[in-house]
Amino acid sequence: MKVRLWGTRGSLAAAGPETIRYGGNTACVEVRGSDDHLIVLDAGSGIRRLGATVGDDVRRIDILLSHLHMDHIQGLGFFAPLFRSASEIHIWGPPSGRRSLRDRLTRYLSPPLFPVPLRDLPSDLTLHEAPTDAPFAVGAIGVSAALVIHPGPTLGYRLSAGDRTLAYLPDHEPALGSRHFPEPHEWLSGFGLAVGADLLIHDAQYTDAEYAERVGWGHSSLAQAVAFASAAGVRRLLTFHHDPGHDDASLERSLASASAVSHMDLIGGAEGLALDLAR
């Protein structure tokens, strides 16, 4: 399984000379299995540059949305394959129990927020509420989805191919309300998705001091991400959803500090980074 990061920023795109190293685009990750089928995790602003690399010959693409906050869907209307009549696009997203995924996505992909209504996109578009009660297959990759702690219905995903596993929890606050974080496994949000993963891409938006001021906003501190990854026994932790106010220098300092006190194999999520989980 191959993974490439196209957007690692959280909440709001943050382009500028101070974010060149880790990038300014919001959440988007490309995943490809042995069949080279394209799976896209989230459609933040990073999906625009990914779309520019997708050839006209690519027919089916699956986009797995963790949730529908703007920083995870704002790039959809700029994803070139959506505007090709030969494209078959499947968008998977969280169930709400109240409104269909199409209704909820249409709130953004319609005037006045966006000029082209969803129904007018020329591609063959299918929307799925991702099942949370059983795994499903996307190409050669098995996918499990589960709700995790974040405001509004939000999914984390576990992608498996052969003996390799990627866990993706970009927006996650497992420490919310916890008196003894990390809690025992059965009471730890996201544990079933992350347990034993070769790579965990996880929310690490805040410093500890920032988290104390933003409890309940749906995100984790870097220290909490490391604690969660340790509890889940993952092999490598990739930090993600960087706060738009954190420049490259502050991210470097935070990662160095966390690495100094943890045995976790820690990777700073940087736009453009490519990893092959087979290695």
Added chain:
Amino acid sequence: MPQRPIELILLRQLASYLATPMFIVDADGTLVYYNEAAEELVGRRFEETTEMAREEWLAAFAPHELDGALVADADNPLLAALEQRCEQHRTLVIRGLDGAERRIEATGLPLEGQAGLVGAVAIFWPAAE
């Protein structure tokens, strides 16, 4: 063991902060948590009790009517919430794990999650004599 449904995780965390006694069962009826406020009525700390299967807690607490008759499952607020998926309120007597009998008011509520029923919660408090 994978983690429990997120709705149960969040409710347990909320319950741990509330001074209102709460008793939470999963979709199978297994008692998975009661909070500190409930410990006085249950007669034992949850950490000393841990989880109890439905038959275990029914036998242990022996919920009964004021006249001593056992409460039928259909009239048990927690089981009604779980099996009939409706709220129910009742005054009843339970036997604590310390052996003491206590008269309580109990309201059961089903917990409908995004993907269906994930369990039920009973909110209860001492009944006026």
